[in-house]
Amino acid sequence: MSTQAGRVIRWGVIGVGDVVEHKSGRAFQTVPGSALVAVMRRDAERAADFARRFGVPRWYADADELLADPEVDAVYVATPPDSHASYTARAAAAGKPVYVEKPMARTAGECEQMISDCTRAGVPLFVAYYRRAMPRFATAVELVRSGRIGAVRSVVVRHQRPADRPSSSLPWRLDPQMSGGGHFVDLASHTLDWLDFLLGPVTDVSGAAAGPDGPVAETQVVARLSFGDVLGVGLWDYDAAESCDLIELVGDAGTLQLSTFGTEPLRLTTAHGTTEIPGAYPPVVQEPLISNVVASLRGEADPLSTGASALRTARVIDSILAEHRRTHHLVF
Known part of the structure; x- marks a missing residue:
């Protein structure tokens, strides 16, 4: 996805658990230039419930269906770390920029693979070390x-x-x-x-x-x-x-x-x-960093937390x- 000033970044979320519920989800709806258009959870009932309560237009129980959604511009991976590398690889292959929860993965080796997958696909990779922006x-x-x-x-x-x-x-x-x-x-x-x-x-x-x-x-x-x-x-x-x-x-x-x-x-x-x-x-702790990620995707700011910086940690x-x-x- 090319950067473009003024473009609304339409997000899909893989894994809508407690972190998305309390620390990040609302920010994708309140940050200027951002919209939350789709969510995924393997438990279909819980995915539908989250979508209803947060006013999200679409929900899925299959990550590949969300990744194939043409109205999803970028993907937030909010699952446990053991699946971060897999979901990041699949999102990158679909041409979607990735914002992944911290820790970035279980090991530095997995982080390196995620960076390689995103670099090969030509998409940016951001990591939710949100204290950099709070x-x-x-x-x-x-x-x-x-x-x-x-x-x-x-x-x-x-x-x-x-x-x-x-x-x-x-x-x-x-x-x-x-x-x-x-x-x-x-x-x-x-x-x-x-x-x-x-x-x-x-x-x-x-x-x-x-x-x-x-x-x-x-x-x-x-x-x-x-x-x-x-x-x-x-x-x-x-x-x-x-x-x-x-x-x-x-x-x-x-x-x-x-x-x-x-x-x-x-x-x-x-x-x-x-x-x-x-x-x-702040009331939604990830909002300042998500604002930076959105601005970066729109070509308006330099990213604060990337795959490269998270790899060092x-x-x-x-x-x-x-x-x-x-x-x-x-x-x-």
Whole structure:
């Protein structure tokens, strides 16, 4: 699909689950120059229900039928990660640009295949690392890049919370064969991707992970990261007594603290004291990034989150989890 200023981008969505329901779906209808014209879910009754409630003209229970719809210009893949590569390949073969949920795929190898498929088909590939566009994080970027904490020297990341205790079947986010890992892959990828956006690509990484015996997801992860001259450390623990969500950027003139998933104010500390700066989420959290994707497809903006940038995050995660995956015989 060629870019064209003023053109309305007509979207089809593959997989209308909770993420589309609460974090992204409405944005395809409210962003200027965008329209949601078709949705697909293998459960036909639920696909029809979503279409009715969201006022979407058409619904399908077969992805190939949606991809063959001539009124669908671009496709949003919002299924679990184990199917991202397949659906992306099929969408690209149909000539449709792709916006795919994060994490982009289970491994960097799958991400590379997705990029190759889209490049060969001549269609763009975007990834839903939406913190790159959210106002809360744009404020943090501006504070850092304007020199409010001086030159950034180091970064500390902590994310911990009590363990999930599933009452019945294992959620797909905790099934490595579907998700590529556990909460670290699902949640920490947001933080790692945003640090890539703020500080530049990771130039060196090492880490270790632990978890219960068997082919299960990691529950504790530690990592050492370098972003050029900026050194970083991270701790992620999803079987902890208390919750913690912290990104701390340390500069030679101050410190900036914020969370990846919270809505509390950012905390800027300099020689002049500590200032709290509002940093709430938008009502539909993906709307700012979807606005950028639509503008990019219309030839009006440069993309903020692409297959190429998301691949870098996937490679970092692969490096950190490599030994854990070998030990637990996790092969995708």
